[in-house]
Amino acid sequence: MSTLELLQALRAMPVLADLSAGTLTRADLDALGYRDAGAWVTLAEVYHGPTRSWKLQAAARDVGAGLSLDALMVVEKHTRKLLSGAAVTEWELRVELCGLTGTVEEIDRAAAARVREYNRDVADAERKARSRRALKGGKNTDALGLRTFTVTGPEREIEGLLRHVRAGAKSLRLKDPTLSYEQAMYDSFLASRGGGGGPVAPIPYVVIPLPEWAKVLRHEGDETVFGLTDGTTMTGKELVEQVTADHHVAGIYDPVAGPVNAYRSERTASPKQRMMLVTESLTCEAMCSTPADQSEIHHITAWKKGGETNVQAMTVLCRLHNGRNDDDPSQPPRHGRVEREPGGVVFHPPDGSPPRQNPHPIRALSARGLVTG
Numbered sequence: 001m002s003t004l005e006l007l008q009a010l011r012a013m014p015v016l017a018d019l020s021a022g023t024l025t026r027a028d029l030d031a032l033g034y035r036d037a038g039a040w041v042t043l044a045e046v047y048h049g050p051t052r053s054w055k056l057q058a059a060a061r062d063v064g065a066g067l068s069l070d071a072l073m074v075v076e077k078h079t080r081k082l083l084s085g086a087a088v089t090e091w092e093l094r095v096e097l098c099g100l101t102g103t104v105e106e107i108d109r110a111a112a113a114r115v116r117e118y119n120r121d122v123a124d125a126e127r128k129a130r131s132r133r134a135l136k137g138g139k140n141t142d143a144l145g146l147r148t149f150t151v152t153g154p155e156r157e158i159e160g161l162l163r164h165v166r167a168g169a170k171s172l173r174l175k176d177p178t179l180s181y182e183q184a185m186y187d188s189f190l191a192s193r194g195g196g197g198g199p200v201a202p203i204p205y206v207v208i209p210l211p212e213w214a215k216v217l218r219h220e221g222d223e224t225v226f227g228l229t230d231g232t233t234m235t236g237k238e239l240v241e242q243v244t245a246d247h248h249v250a251g252i253y254d255p256v257a258g259p260v261n262a263y264r265s266e267r268t269a270s271p272k273q274r275m276m277l278v279t280e281s282l283t284c285e286a287m288c289s290t291p292a293d294q295s296e297i298h299h300i301t302a303w304k305k306g307g308e309t310n311v312q313a314m315t316v317l318c319r320l321h322n323g324r325n326d327d328d329p330s331q332p333p334r335h336g337r338v339e340r341e342p343g344g345v346v347f348h349p350p351d352g353s354p355p356r357q358n359p360h361p362i363r364a365l366s367a368r369g370l371v372t373g
């Protein structure tokens, strides 16, 4: 069989049928190096799983027999954007979109336009669409030390924001013609702090061991990297520039003196306790990359079970993992739990495998030892 014939045979529907029948598994696809294996498994559940619309499900499989897996993923992406109350059901829409032909890009554009038409006629469409607003990403650093996030919102709100950013970018480029459009947009966006207004972000702490701070002040530690509680890093040179430019960072270079334990007198961690805990961890402790500044303070022994509001009895978990933590160790594990051990906080996976510390690279820069001594 030639490669072309092999690729022609690799249509979405037979692959999904095999996944559903179990003659092909997620593990097989992972071993073969298919990045979208997880999405294909989800598609197999949609196109072969139980549904009351089984007639339309069968019709979609027939109509979409010629589609590639990439094209079917595009169909599914747009189907999920159909608002409740539209003139068609999800399954009627799938049958319609599975009938589209052309390149994946052409199917993408046609499907988007079709679903947009249906959604326009939905009562209260704007409010329903706005509930899907989101800002995602921004947690992973690439090989250049850069991060990317995406913002999704109603077109008028996004346009209102970008109009403001574009006006700023235009004047920046008049002053400096060497700036590219994208660079000027970024500079303008940053200067507007995301459009201005809104709540002020918490001030991140920089974790600086005392000997390093002395070196930085003598300009000998320009290349030393420090971790911040908002999940970013900064060199000694950048640190000095920031400190002298404005007050967006606060250095910690000495263990905090004075009593910090509240025992049972307070349920909520004090600002001093919070500061010690976020600098100890820098990220959520549950194998996760959410920065400590965006996380919650967690009582390792639940407050209602007598847990104390002492730094040694608390740690940092993001909202998701704080909600999911198995607070009662006598119950069968479901999502895992955090514990404090002599070397720091560890995560006990729900499968009973050995406890682990979060391997996130920034945590090497944390203030471990500040809490335990």
Ligand SMILES: [Zn+2]
Binding pocket: 284, 285, 286, 287, 288, 289, 290, 317, 318, 319, 320, 321
């Ligand atoms: Zn987390």
